[in-house]
Amino acid sequence: MKSLLEQETIQRYRNQGFIRIPHVLSEKEVSEFKALVIANRDQAQSKQADYRGEGLHRVVNAWRQDPAFMAITFHPRINQLALELAGADLRLWHDQVMIKPCGDVWTFIHQGQPNWSHVPRPDSSAITAWVALVDVPLEAGCMGYMPGSHRYWNLGQQMGHVDSFFDLAPELIDHPIEFVPLKAGDVAFHHANTVHCAAANQSNYDRIAATINFMDVDTQYRETPHAVTDGLGYQQGDVLDDEDLFPFITKEQMLVQS
Numbered sequence: 001m002k003s004l005l006e007q008e009t010i011q012r013y014r015n016q017g018f019i020r021i022p023h024v025l026s027e028k029e030v031s032e033f034k035a036l037v038i039a040n041r042d043q044a045q046s047k048q049a050d051y052r053g054e055g056l057h058r059v060v061n062a063w064r065q066d067p068a069f070m071a072i073t074f075h076p077r078i079n080q081l082a083l084e085l086a087g088a089d090l091r092l093w094h095d096q097v098m099i100k101p102c103g104d105v106w107t108f109i110h111q112g113q114p115n116w117s118h119v120p121r122p123d124s125s126a127i128t129a130w131v132a133l134v135d136v137p138l139e140a141g142c143m144g145y146m147p148g149s150h151r152y153w154n155l156g157q158q159m160g161h162v163d164s165f166f167d168l169a170p171e172l173i174d175h176p177i178e179f180v181p182l183k184a185g186d187v188a189f190h191h192a193n194t195v196h197c198a199a200a201n202q203s204n205y206d207r208i209a210a211t212i213n214f215m216d217v218d219t220q221y222r223e224t225p226h227a228v229t230d231g232l233g234y235q236q237g238d239v240l241d242d243e244d245l246f247p248f249i250t251k252e253q254m255l256v257q258s
């Protein structure tokens with residue numbers, strides 16, 4: 001299988017914990033996927049599923065509610081890029097509809113993995129793809145990442161607790177955040193431990209995106225509430241091994257598909 005990325009790009013991702021990959025989707029895909037994201041937001045609203053009105057309209061596991069969404073979540077190019085950057089086979093953790101309406105609400109600074117029901121580990125290759133379906137300059141609320149912060153692997157749960165985050169890692173207080181504007185069809189990837197945030201959407205249009213969160217193939221369950229694992233019966237330390245819910249994303253699979 002031919003690599004999509006130069007070694008230098010992969011190395012940059014591994015050093016800084018995030019990377020922008022331009023022109024991943026065609027214009028046609030952007031317009032189809034944008035419609036799918038909006039449809040899934042609206043479907044969730046009418047069913048009162050995981051819909052949040054507090055500045056970010058988020059639907060977790062859209063591919064489970066609408067099989068058409070699988071075109072985004074299992075997009076071969078996005079999946080291959082994730083595998084090349086991660087340098088390891090992966091499983092899907094979940095996908096998300098991510099619509100940020102206009103307003104002054106920032107996405108709090110946080111790491112992904114500590115907010116998931118996963119046992120933290122220093123060697124994780126878990127990676128998130130943030131797929132822009134409209135242009136996302138800084139004023140439309142692009143993501144900001146703290147370079148090198150993916151090496152902090154056990155800071156605990158800090159979503160919405162800015163003070164405790166910096167209590168845990170005071171040396172990060174003065175660490176710069178790099179904002180990464182995207183064009184529609186670009187994808188930004190970040191390691192699941194990269195400290196990140198997103199600016200408020202001060203444009204005059206909805207910021208429409210999808211995210212795909214990939215985890216390590218042998219991710220272990222950590223006992224903590226989470227929409228994806230609640231009620232599944234996993235015990236602390238069990239491998240999240242349900243192949244329907246957490247399908248493998250592997251190089252071998254890509255070879256078969258290509």
Ligand SMILES: O=C(O)CCC(=O)C(=O)O
Pocket residue numbers: 056098100107112128130196197198211
């Ligand atoms: O899109 C946002 O505002 C936040 C997204 C985020 O935190 C993530 O994808 O991990």
